Amino acid sequence: MHDVVGTVDRWLGEGKRVALATVVKAWGSAPRPLGSKMVISSAGEMVGSVSGGCVEGAVFDKAREVIENGEPQLLRFGVTNDEAWAVGLSCGGQIEVFVERLDKAAGGADDA
Amino acid sequence: MREALYRQLTDCLESRQLAALATVVEGPGTGNQLLIWPGGQTLGDLGAPRLNQRAAIYGEQVIPIFSSGRKTFQVDSETVDVFFEVLAPPPKLVVVGAVHVAIALVELARQLGFETIVIDPRGVFATEDRFDAADRLIKSWPDEALDEVGLDESTYLVLLSHDLKIDLPALRKSLRSSVRYVGALGSNKTHQKRVDALREDGFSDEELTRIHAPIGLDLGGRRAEEIALSIIAQIVAVQHGATG
Numbered sequence: 456m457h458d459v460v461g462t463v464d465r466w467l468g469e470g471k472r473v474a475l476a477t478v479v480k481a482w483g484s485a486p487r488p489l490g491s492k493m494v495i496s497s498a499g500e501m502v503g504s505v506s507g508g509c510v511e512g513a514v515f516d517k518a519r520e521v522i523e524n525g526e527p528q529l530l531r532f533g534v535t536n537d538e539a540w541a542v543g544l545s546c547g548g549q550i551e552v553f554v555e556r557l558d559k560a561a562g563g564a565d566d567a
Numbered sequence: 568m569r570e571a572l573y574r575q576l577t578d579c580l581e582s583r584q585l586a587a588l589a590t591v592v593e594g595p596g597t598g599n600q601l602l603i604w605p606g607g608q609t610l611g612d613l614g615a616p617r618l619n620q621r622a623a624i625y626g627e628q629v630i631p632i633f634s635s636g637r638k639t640f641q642v643d644s645e646t647v648d649v650f651f652e653v654l655a656p657p658p659k660l661v662v663v664g665a666v667h668v669a670i671a672l673v674e675l676a677r678q679l680g681f682e683t684i685v686i687d688p689r690g691v692f693a694t695e696d697r698f699d700a701a702d703r704l705i706k707s708w709p710d711e712a713l714d715e716v717g718l719d720e721s722t723y724l725v726l727l728s729h730d731l732k733i734d735l736p737a738l739r740k741s742l743r744s745s746v747r748y749v750g751a752l753g754s755n756k757t758h759q760k761r762v763d764a765l766r767e768d769g770f771s772d773e774e775l776t777r778i779h780a781p782i783g784l785d786l787g788g789r790r791a792e793e794i795a796l797s798i799i800a801q802i803v804a805v806q807h808g809a810t811g
Contacts, residue, residue, distance in 0.1 A: 456588075457580045457657045458680065464577070467570075475568060479592050479650040480637055488807075490635040490652045527598035553592045553650060557568050 459494045462502045463557065472497035473557040474518040478505050480551035482533070487550075497522050505552050506532070518554050527555040568600060572611055575602055576654060583656035583719055587626040589613060592637070593648035605630050613649065618642045626651055631720075656721045657682055658806065663709045663737045664728030665692035668752070671795035672725065673701045679799065681723070686712040688733070709737035718744035723802045725782070729753035735764055742774045748805045750779035750798060784811050 459475075466473050478491040493503040493511060495518035505514055510532045517528055533549025568590075579586045579602075589601045596614030603609050603626030613619050618640055625638055635652045660676040662669045665687035673683045677700055684703045687693040693706045705712045718724065724741050726734050729752050738761065741749050751758065758780040765775060783797030784804070804811030 456576070456652065456654055460577050460580060463573075477590075477650070477652065479590075488635075489637075489650075527592075529592050529597070551592075553590065555568055555590070555598055557570060557573055559570050 459492045466496045476554045479553045483548040521554045586654045588652045589622045592650045659722045661724045663726045667791045671792040675799045713740045718746035723748040726751040750782035
């Protein structure tokens with residue numbers, strides 16, 4: 456978490472909305488440890504990683520949706536999943552990535 | 568994640584306080600979160616009081632072992648999947664002895680995301696020219712300096728001076744602290760002298776075996792950069808609970 460905090464704080468300061476993506480399950484030769492984070496901004500920026508570059512594109516697309524609708528999503532990628540092949544988790548591992556929006560303080564006035 | 572929770576979480580990281588973040592990732596209340604501190608204090612709500620209680624108990628177990636992971640709970644005949652992320656502060660490397668190996672070690676450690684602090688009372692070694700890559704350079708005796716920098720669960724201490732008058736004050740401070748790693752450079756003979764002196768000071772065998780000596784994984788290299796690599800490799804192994 457600490458590796459993305461600086462980026463998130465900066466984005467919030469710039470008035471952007473932010474989604475956090477976290478590796479919450481990993482089997483086999485999954486390349487990143489549990490808790491690994493990628494953060495995505497409403498301006499289309501992305502920092503951090505949840506795999507060896509295999510699924511970041513798909514996570515990025517879902518994160519844009521989550522930023523819009525606020526509904527957290529659990530994404531599964533793995534060899535048994537056709538979609539996973541499409542995005543190329545070529546290491547043969549399987550991972551689950553939880554994507555959530557960082558919601559502004561209640562009332563929406565606090566933009567800091 | 569609510570911003571108030573995020574603020575608490577960043578405060579924990581900044582003040583180097585351990586905590587765990589529990590998040591419902593599947594089941595009723597997906598997205599609900601609870602921040603758990605050692606000692607059982609919590610902030611947030613997973614959706615049911617009994618779930619909060621059980622998550623707090625589980626969180627307290629995983630915090631000291633830095634073990635992030637997933638746990639399934641059955642609450643009121645519902646299945647809830649919760650991810651526990653241990654919020655570990657950024658790792659901190661403290662090097663006592665501003666010798667040549669320390670320069671290479673600081674550079675490698677920075678690449679691996681460590682905050683780096685170098686301590687040496689000898690002004691001729693501890694110069695900004697030699698250590699421009701270090702986050703902090705402290706020109707004082709290690710016993711004073713270590714009080715100032717703090718030795719916590721995310722701190723890794725490396726002694727490179729192989730000079731008893733510098734090593735011993737640092738070891739006395741560290742062996743009864745919660746520091747995650749202590750390694751000391753030097754021959755077996757040098758280390759025996761350290762052990763003998765510390766035993767006289769009343770340190771137990773168990774405390775003395777915390778010291779990694781000879782320091783580093785056995786890579787066979789003798790150049791400063793190679794020794795630095797063997798030390799940082801050992802630290803990475805300790806970080807991840809591997810045998811190295």
